[in-house]
Amino acid sequence: MRFNRIWTLLGAGAMSAALITPQPSAAEPYPADAAPTTPVPTTPLPTTPAPTTPVPTTSAPATPGPVASEPVPVDPKPVDCSAVKCVALTFDDGPSTYTPKLLTMLEQHHARATFFVVGYNTSRFPKALSRMVRDGFEIGTHTQSHPDLRRLSPSRIRAQLRGPIDDILAAGQPAVTLFRPPYGATNAKVTKIAKELGLAQILWSVDPWDWAVHNSRIVADRILSHVGRGSIVLVHDIHPTTVAAMPKVIKTLQKRGYHLVTVSELLGPELKAGRKYFRQ
Numbered sequence: 001m002r003f004n005r006i007w008t009l010l011g012a013g014a015m016s017a018a019l020i021t022p023q024p025s026a027a028e029p030y031p032a033d034a035a036p037t038t039p040v041p042t043t044p045l046p047t048t049p050a051p052t053t054p055v056p057t058t059s060a061p062a063t064p065g066p067v068a069s070e071p072v073p074v075d076p077k078p079v080d081c082s083a084v085k086c087v088a089l090t091f092d093d094g095p096s097t098y099t100p101k102l103l104t105m106l107e108q109h110h111a112r113a114t115f116f117v118v119g120y121n122t123s124r125f126p127k128a129l130s131r132m133v134r135d136g137f138e139i140g141t142h143t144q145s146h147p148d149l150r151r152l153s154p155s156r157i158r159a160q161l162r163g164p165i166d167d168i169l170a171a172g173q174p175a176v177t178l179f180r181p182p183y184g185a186t187n188a189k190v191t192k193i194a195k196e197l198g199l200a201q202i203l204w205s206v207d208p209w210d211w212a213v214h215n216s217r218i219v220a221d222r223i224l225s226h227v228g229r230g231s232i233v234l235v236h237d238i239h240p241t242t243v244a245a246m247p248k249v250i251k252t253l254q255k256r257g258y259h260l261v262t263v264s265e266l267l268g269p270e271l272k273a274g275r276k277y278f279r280q
């Protein structure tokens, strides 16, 4: 992906400094324009215009993969995250050819998760999207084509936020109330439009930089060494190495007593449109 190449150029120093940083609680709004784990704000943004055509997300074939085996339903019992330890795994930039395998894996472990999808992939993988809704996962918008929204006009921001929403509704989710800004890049202009559209801004507190390392062991180790009660973990279901890291992550977290839940379960029903959330 183009932004991956850009970040690769930043070098190891920037990467290690930005890997995991302490996060404010949800009650302490992050400084304006600051992304939680700073992949973007402390470094120059791309100088070329935002892409106007779909960006290929992986080198995988454009056709969906084989149909996954029959899913095991996730635990239908609601979880009260004010009473028990919870973590929310969130998967960005998909769906992809690897998503059905991930869904099966999550279901086999009775784990729920949230998917922040992009419009150029929801149109390619409608079956994966429908399965997410059917099997109890949660879906939010991650825009149509993954631009830095801060650089766009209000009308283009609005169109980007709405990008995948029709596909999510068509898949059967009754409403879309969650939004993740690409690169964590948001500002007052983006926040105002998110609020208008009824979307809470979901950032994160643990980022293993899975898109940069492409190594399952490192991704799992980084998550497991930084995660805690109430964490929101950012990973991407467009990378096979990330999907392959999940069994170890899920099993270890469950052994530690964590419940793996959706963002709405973690944060509760009182999410405020426009507000930024980094963790429970």
Ligand SMILES: [Zn+2]
Pocket: 092, 093, 142, 146, 182, 183
């Ligand atoms: Zn993304």
